[in-house]
Amino acid sequence: MKARPMTRREMIENCIVKGTLLAGAATVSQTKLLGAWQAGEQAMRPTPTEVLGPFFKRGAPNVQVLRQPGDPGFPLQVTGQVWNTRGEVIPDARVEVWQADFFGAYDLEGYRYRANVRPGPDGRYAIETIVPGHYDARPAQHIHYLVTAPGHRALITQAYFATDPFFDGDPDKYFAKGGVVQNRELVRPVTLYESATGGVAKITFDLVLEGA
């Protein structure tokens, strides 16, 4: 597993412990040290927020596999990790996701393509689903997220797909088209891999929560 880069806070703490800062302490003002420390407190930027939308449904099941055999739509794997802004994983978060089916419809009667998953101790989550369909009201394919964790502000956001025809092949240029997507960061690169049952698309979407 690839090691997570050291946060600025950890780097400062490391330096202090090893005494490397002490040599220059006489020339570094307390204000500058405090500033460096505060910067470390914001090691990761919070994930940009988006609207909750009208189709949130309370009571989604704790399932990781949202697609069923024979479902129309291109298989999709979504993985990510839940962090706080200090760059620490949040092990006790809840990640709630919901999306439209291949035809662009949300299940309002049941809980198809809805899940409320609990990340592992390392903050990692994963779901197996399909690439959502398009619908007129929000014409970019997207997955809704509601992420909650004790001591943190609830995060409401959405993940989009860089391969979505909506972005005309250039999400850097067209991500804001029609005012649908508020932040380029939410348009995730899509990779393809071959599984035993065929092609699967994959995106990674890390989630960074602010303290309450």
Place this chain on the structure above:
Amino acid sequence: MNRHVVVALACAVGVAFGQAPNGGSVIETGRPVVRVLFSSDSRAVAGFMPGGIGFWDVASGNSRGAVSWEDRYTPGIAIGTSLDRIAAVGDDGTVSVWKAADAGTPNAIGRVDTSPAVSILSLDGALLAHADHQERRLRLWDTSSGRLRFAVDTGIGHTAALAFSPDGSLLAGANGDTGLYVWRTEDGRVERVIDDLHLVTSALEFTPDGAFLISGGVDRNIYVWDTKTWRRTRQFGQPHPEPIWALDLSPDGRLLVTAGGLDGVPNTPAHLVLWNFESGTELGRLRLTRTATPSVALSPDGALVAVANGENMIHLWRISDLRR
């Protein structure tokens, strides 16, 4: 309900009056109408449009005037149930209230750090409520003095609907987290949180006597809540055919209309349904031409129903034609 139109003549809007494909009449507005209301005498209908509010004679379809403002006031607008005051949030976050009688001289009563595109307003004669989607805050002002009565956190989701009780003592809000919240307007204290719904409520209205709160939403059902116990006393036996986006109760409390559709999903039906509120039975329905989020209003005399759904027109039907 005391509904009274003071028509402010700021500019004339060209109109045409024609037949709707599904039996009613249409008033061509020239701009998309997102909300519609009747005057107290049922002779005029008001429609919200980008840049202003237009008033039309329902018999002839002729313009009876308009209140206009710069395009910087677009969504996030509200009109009091008495039609005598209008409120809007500008692009700069200024919350302004107009008296319809002297439109053009807005009274800035407050500021919010938000885009008007992500807020909703609700207004009765004396109070203005503003719910912010991004900040997730609800603010309540006295429109006369401009005093901010309170600002409260609305929780996880956005506010999808707001409604004042007839005496102005309560404000009900539907949250995107599927909860219904009721605040006391005097101090912002939470009167009740109703959290046993699974899908989002899109429309709220108190009965004229204040005894019940009516809700309708994405689960298609119509619920009636007792405002003393806040228990659900009734659920109509039959749901609306699609998710409900708007409802209106007649001033005498006898008729209810609901409008809904699968918002934004092409080639799917959308309907307007007329109900007997007392019995909860359907009296009739018709198909709407567009699934976009509609606004619906019953005329106080119980003769007409108006629908606006983002098209450049207001649809009008006679209640008698709507009955089966």
